[in-house]
Each structure stands twice: as C-alpha cells, then as structure tokens.
Amino acid sequence: MSTPEQQPIGSPHSAASTASEVLAGFDLSGRTALVTGGYSGLGLETTRALAAAGARVIVPARRPETARAALRDVPRCEVVPLDLTDLASVRTAAAHLADRLDRIDLLLAVAGVMATPERRVGPGWESQFAANHLGHFALVSKVYPLLAAAGGARVVVNSSAGHTLTDIRWHDPHFRTGYDKWLAYGQAKTANALFAVHLDALGRGDGVRAFALHPGKIITGLQRELSQQEQIDRGWIDAQGKVIGPDFKTPSQGAATGLWAATSPLLTDLGGLYLEDCEVARVSPPTAPMDAGGVRAYAVAPESAARLWELSAGATGARPIGL
Numbered sequence: 312m313s314t315p316e317q318q319p320i321g322s323p324h325s326a327a328s329t330a331s332e333v334l335a336g337f338d339l340s341g342r343t344a345l346v347t348g349g350y351s352g353l354g355l356e357t358t359r360a361l362a363a364a365g366a367r368v369i370v371p372a373r374r375p376e377t378a379r380a381a382l383r384d385v386p387r388c389e390v391v392p393l394d395l396t397d398l399a400s401v402r403t404a405a406a407h408l409a410d411r412l413d414r415i416d417l418l419l420a421v422a423g424v425m426a427t428p429e430r431r432v433g434p435g436w437e438s439q440f441a442a443n444h445l446g447h448f449a450l451v452s453k454v455y456p457l458l459a460a461a462g463g464a465r466v467v468v469n470s471s472a473g474h475t476l477t478d479i480r481w482h483d484p485h486f487r488t489g490y491d492k493w494l495a496y497g498q499a500k501t502a503n504a505l506f507a508v509h510l511d512a513l514g515r516g517d518g519v520r521a522f523a524l525h526p527g528k529i530i531t532g533l534q535r536e537l538s539q540q541e542q543i544d545r546g547w548i549d550a551q552g553k554v555i556g557p558d559f560k561t562p563s564q565g566a567a568t569g570l571w572a573a574t575s576p577l578l579t580d581l582g583g584l585y586l587e588d589c590e591v592a593r594v595s596p597p598t599a600p601m602d603a604g605g606v607r608a609y610a611v612a613p614e615s616a617a618r619l620w621e622l623s624a625g626a627t628g629a630r631p632i633g634l
Contacts, residue, residue, distance in 0.1 A: 395446025
C-alpha cells in the first residue's frame with residue numbers, strides 16, 4: 312500500500328519554475344546544507360541557489376579539486392572529499408563533518424550515475440545501486456545525529472521517472488545473473504524513493520523529514536556514459552548535440568523541485584512523499600508510460616521501504632536510526 316498523502320497539495324510552482332523562483336524571499340542565513348554532487352549539473356545549480364539565499368553549503372565530492380574549481384565563486388561553500396562507492400571514504404567524510412558541524416539543516420542527495428557499463432565496487436556491489444543508493448544510505452546514517460540536532464531537518468533524495476523501469480530485484484539486486492544497465496538504473500532510482508519513505512518513518516520523531524523526487528528530463532553530465540548515438544536514438548539530441556526532446560528542462564528548472572522539497576512551508580509536517588514539478592506526485596498505474604508522470608506504488612510502499620532498509624543496513628553495517 313502507498314501512503315495516502317501521495318496527492319497534490321496546491322503548490323504555487325510548476326515544471327517551469329526555476330531554482331531562483333522557488334527560493335525567492337527565503338533567507339537561509341545560519342542554515343547548513345549538505346549537497347552531494349553539488350559541483351556539476353543539477354547539484355551545482357542547487358548549491359548556487361542555496362548559497363545565494365544565505366546558506367552555508369557543504370559539498371562532498373569524489374573529485375575535490377574539480378569541485379573547488381567549479382565552486383570558487385560560490386560564497387560560504389566548502390568541499391569535503393567523498394566517494395559514495397567506498398564505505399571507508401563515507402566514514403572518513405562523516406567523521407570530518409561531525410568534527411566541523413553542530414547540525415545539518417538540509418541534506419540534498421543529488422549525486423548519481425545513469426546507465427553505466429557493468430562495474431563492481433566494494434564487496435562486489437553493482438555500481439549504480441552502490442553510488443545512487445547504498446552510498447547515500449551510509450552517509451545519511453553516519454551524519455544522522457547532525458540532522459537530528461537541527462530540530463527540523465529535511466533530507467531530499469533525487470530519484471527519477473526511471474524508477475518505473477523496475478521494482479527492487481529482491482532475488483538479485485546486484486545483477487549477478489546478468490547485467491542490464493537500464494534495469495540497474497531503474498532499480499537504483501526505486502531504491503532512492505524507498506529510502507526516503509523509511510527514513511521519514513524513522514526520523515520524524517527527531518524532526519527529520521525526507522522526500523524523494525523526479526527532477527525532470529535534463530541534459531547534464533548524467534548522460535556521460537551514453538554515446539551520442541544512443542541519445543539521438545532516444546530522441547534527446549540531434550546530430551549536432553542540440554537538445555530536441557520534448558519537455559526537457561534547464562538545469563535550473565531541474566533543481567527547482569529539490570529546493571522546493573527542502574524549503575517549502577507547504578511540506579511542513581509532511582514527509583515520505585515522492586515529488587515532481589514542484590508538487591506532490593500522484594500514484595501512477597503500472598502500465599503508464601515513463602514520461603506520463605507520477606510514482607509507481609511499489610516505489611512508495613512502506614513495507615518494501617522497510618525491507619530495503621534492512622537489506623541496506625546489512626550491506627553497509629549502518630547503525631539503526633531513530634531508535
């Protein structure tokens with residue numbers, strides 16, 4: 312069963328809203344935000360918008376020097392080395408954050424990979440599941456005391472309409488019986504959505520609320536593992552690399568839903584929801600096309616979210632939250 316709250320709530324924003332429009336009038340001075348992937352694509356737009364609104368922004372980065380170069384003109388922004396596919400790196404980064412911060416008000420999990428060739432990381436994990444989900448799961452688990460200390464933190468996890476490709480492959484989450492790069496991506500995005508559902512259930516007693524979202528269709532570095540021909544065949548770009556697909560957003564529009572999730576007063580006392588186009592999404596029928604919008608029931612099912620949590624905690628050794 313999906314949450315009964317998975318219904319639109321009358322947001323004043325839309326698919327066309329930009330990051331600056333969503334944060335217009337917000338003063339985030341004194342707030343600390345953590346943005347994974349915050350130095351490229353949607354993450355960079357997110358970091359810039361939060362900093363412009365006055366927030367201090369921490370950006371964990373697998374390529375810290377590249378991140379520092381990209382963020383050199385962004386005020387109140389710090390880079391922390393972090394590789395989401397390496398648990399030792401996650402632990403080191405989390406310990407550094409615990410030494411430097413007294414709280415984290417906003418955590419936006421924007422970093423991700425899409426449709427990569429088959430790779431194994433850590434103890435043989437499928438790399439998309441590891442980078443998109445398990446790494447964020449471990450990071451949030453490690454910094455949870457800082458979230459709880461904020462007395463009203465929000466965690467925002469970037470999922471995707473790609474979640475419609477598949478539920479969690481409970482029988483073979485690491486694709487040991489044959490790899491499909493798009494199913495692996497779809498599973499990772501379903502995992503992102505389910506992570507928010509159970510994190511919200513566990514954290515709400517500490518004032519920690521969580522949301523997942525589809526940012527929209529945007530051409531960013533996320534497509535770097537796809538050939539130009541693949542993108543042409545999908546109707547995304549033309550032979551000159553120009554975006555031609557319908558309903559594509561700018562990076563600023565793509566960052567807007569995450570920023571709305573992190574700050575909107577309309578979402579106060581809500582959580583565990585899947586969002587799109589700066590609004591709460593409806594549950595979509597199992598046969599609906601990927602681009603039709605909405606969230607599949609399996610991606611917001613509390614029982615599946617709890618099951619995935621146990622699987623992820625066992626894999627990463629993360630300690631319990633909210634107990």
